Every structure is written in C-alpha cells, then in structure tokens.
Amino acid sequence: MSLAKTLVEQGFNVNGSTTSKDKLMVLEQLQIKPFLVVLNETRISGNYSGFLTESETVIINMPPGLRRNPTKNHVTEIIHLMQAIEKHSIKNVLYVSSISVFENETDFPIITSETEPNALTNNAKQLIEIEQMLKANSNFKTTILRFGGLVDIERHPSKFLSGRHNVSNPNAPINLIHKTDCIAIILTILKKELWSVTLNAAYPKHPTKKDYYSSYCKQKDLPLPKYNSSEESKGKIIDSTTLVQLLNYTFQVEP
Numbered sequence: 001m002s003l004a005k006t007l008v009e010q011g012f013n014v015n016g017s018t019t020s021k022d023k024l025m026v027l028e029q030l031q032i033k034p035f036l037v038v039l040n041e042t043r044i045s046g047n048y049s050g051f052l053t054e055s056e057t058v059i060i061n062m063p064p065g066l067r068r069n070p071t072k073n074h075v076t077e078i079i080h081l082m083q084a085i086e087k088h089s090i091k092n093v094l095y096v097s098s099i100s101v102f103e104n105e106t107d108f109p110i111i112t113s114e115t116e117p118n119a120l121t122n123n124a125k126q127l128i129e130i131e132q133m134l135k136a137n138s139n140f141k142t143t144i145l146r147f148g149g150l151v152d153i154e155r156h157p158s159k160f161l162s163g164r165h166n167v168s169n170p171n172a173p174i175n176l177i178h179k180t181d182c183i184a185i186i187l188t189i190l191k192k193e194l195w196s197v198t199l200n201a202a203y204p205k206h207p208t209k210k211d212y213y214s215s216y217c218k219q220k221d222l223p224l225p226k227y228n229s230s231e232e233s234k235g236k237i238i239d240s241t242t243l244v245q246l247l248n249y250t251f252q253v254e255p
Contacts, residue, residue, distance in 0.1 A: 148202030172235025
C-alpha cells in the first residue's frame with residue numbers, strides 16, 4: 001500500500017491487486033485502480049486480465065505464506081501468475097525476494113549480488129526456484145530485489161525481541177532496511193528502467209544482533225532481551241554495493 005501510494009504521487013498509473021473485497025474502495029480512494037485477484041496453487045482467479053491489461057511492469061511483492069501453511073507450493077502460485085503475465089505481454093517484472101535465500105554461517109560470509117543462493121529451508125528453496133524461473137523466462141525482463149529485514153515506525157524487530165529469553169545468534173551481524181529505502185529503491189529501479197539484474201538491499205552497517213537490539217531497547221526503555229551464547233553464532237553480511245553503484249543510490253534512513 002505504501003509503495004502504491006508513493007507511485008501514484010510520482011505520477012505513475014497504478015493497478016493494485018487485493019484478495020479482499022473490503023479493500024477495493026480503500027484502494028480506489030487512494031487513486032489506485034483496484035482489482036480483486038486471488039492466487040492459489042490450482043489457478044489464478046478474479047479480474048487478473050483487467051489488472052494486467054495495458055501495464056508495462058508488474059511488481060510481485062507477496063509473502064509466500066509458508067509459516068501459516070508449510071506444505072503450500074508457492075512456486076505453482078507464481079507459475080500461474082507468470083503465465084498470465086506472458087499472455088498479457090508484460091515487458092518487465094520486479095520480483096521482491098529476500099536475503100533468506102542465503103544460508104547463515106559461522107564465518108559470516110559477505111554476500112554480494114553475484115553470490116549464489118544456498119539456503120535449504122522450505123521457504124528459501126521456493127524463493128530460489130521462483131527467482132531462477134523468472135530470470136529464465138525470455139518473454140519479459142526480470143529484476144530480482146532481495147530485501148533485508150524490514151523496519152519502520154510500526155514494525156521494529158526489537159519490539160518483538162524485548163524481554164525474550166534465549167535469543168539465538170547474539171554475535172551475528174544484522175542486515176536490516178527501512179521501509180523508506182525499500183520504496184525509494186523500487187522507485188529508482190522503475191525510473192532508471194534497470195532490468196535483468198539481481199540486487200541485494202540492506203543498510204550498509206552491520207552491528208551485532210546483541211549490540212543493536214540491546215541499544216534500541218535501552219533507548220526506548222524496553223526490557224532487554226537475554227541471549228543464548230552457548231552455541232556459535234551464525235549469520236551473514238549483505239553487501240549492497242551493486243545496488244548503490246547501478247542506481248547511484250544513497251541509503252536514506254538508518255534502521
């Protein structure tokens with residue numbers, strides 16, 4: 001919603017999909033042309049044809065939903081969408097992925113845009129398959145954008161960790177990004193028409209999990225988390241240099 005509102009403000013004609021009839025009027029009031037579109041493992045339904053017709057670019061920004069339904073095949077959902085995109089002659093696809101496609105390791109490897117995804121969780125394996133599938137499709141150009149952990153005023157990880165015990169990986173580096181930067185990066189990709197690339201996006205400072213979350217909780221007068229240091233921490237460092245160079249981008253908000 002925040003992204004769509006910004007795109008409208010920037011002069012883009014924006015179609016917005018929702019699975020909820022109640023949100024159709026909300027989108028319309030924000031000058032986002034609303035479409036009821038439902039995607040599942042068996043098919044895509046609703047007015048997806050109207051949603052895609054006369055559009056040049058599709059931004060796929062949807063959670064896989066595997067926490068709620070671990071047995072779901074999210075890949076087949078995207079296949080149905082991809083087939084619809086092909087039929088409607090869409091030129092560009094921006095797929096919002098996640099840095100979770102990279103494994104956490106004890107030596108905290110530096111992950112660049114050239115690093116091959118290697119995570120083995122169900123969620124990560126499905127995201128990796130979707131990334132590869134979209135990039136291999138010659139009917140449109142795909143840019144993959146992998147975000148770090150999302151932070152904004154309403155959503156800060158420290159609020160969830162505050163007061164918790166046995167928090168793992170205290171010495172691992174953090175890889176966060178503020179929602180303001182997420183939106184600004186997407187907007188810059190669209191304006192510069194940067195397609196057929198893969199970008200990692202995380203704020204370029206990586207204090208340890210323990211230092212970062214404890215400091216935030218102290219500032220906000222929240223109960224401190226308690227960490228489990230009995231096992232060696234695992235993590236990674238997300239390098240956003242390629243994004244910064246290709247987009248001439250400067251991160252705006254430190255998480």
